[in-house]
Amino acid sequence: MRHGKKFNHLGRKTAHRSAMLSNMASSLIINKRINTTVAKAKALRKYIEPILTKSKTDDTNSRRVVFSYLQDKESVSELFNNVAGKIANRPGGYTRIIKTGARLGDNAEMCMMELVDFNELLLSETDAGKSKTRRSRRGGKGKSKNEEMPKAEAADVKEEVAVEEVKDEAKTEEVEAKAEEQEVPETEENKEDKKKED
CATH class of the missing domain: 3.90.1030.10 (Ribosomal protein L17)
Incomplete structure (x- = not known):
């Protein structure tokens, strides 16, 4: 046996x-x-x-x-x-x-x-997954609404805001450039209006 x-x-x-x-x-x-x-x-x-x-x-x-x-x-x-x-x-x-x-x-x-x-290949995938995952414990104290965000999340939010500001600045610059290109040629009436404004 x-x-x-x-x-x-x-x-x-x-x-x-x-x-x-x-x-x-x-x-x-x-x-x-x-x-x-x-x-x-x-x-x-x-x-x-x-x-x-x-x-x-x-x-x-x-x-x-x-x-x-x-x-x-x-x-x-x-x-x-x-x-x-x-x-x-x-x-x-x-x-x-x-x-x-x-x-x-x-x-x-x-x-x-x-x-x-x-x-x-698998090592790079697991490293990328580790940086994004966040562990939490069950049963512990619940987070209050006023509690601050974790540092990593706060940094991500700041980066997103900075990127959006840069995009907004780029858009405004484009709009200004287009406006300058489409300016009306100065005529006598336009000159008189500018003098009145001054």
Whole structure:
């Protein structure tokens, strides 16, 4: 009986499985993104996350431990030189699995596995979203109507007012320019009217 054994053998013997995961981990570190099946990606996530955590401390012992898993000098140097600096502030969850549909031959569920800190598109979107979102607590004191606006909102309102003023000034300048162009040529009657006004 194998009750409670959730370990996915991936249809391989131990040596084959560990060699495959080691190669996949090296490829992920070097290329930052790989395409594979969902089952292999989930097994690889359990294999590579502790390695990435170990790489945060750059000393001889951690390099030797990581090399014992990866067995590839190029990927170890890439991990400690480039990847470790980017993931330094992240407390776990270094990889992301994005499902891409089924494979044509055997209908296996495929996915793209990537290092989270190296996807520039998603990082820029999340940074833009963070600046706009405002968190609020439930149940606390309600804001009074007389309470001042937050600084960020006040700054936005000031910028909008300044932009509107600039637009209004530009419009008035355009109107004045058009009026000057359409001025009536001076006749004797106009000259007399101006003298009377003075």
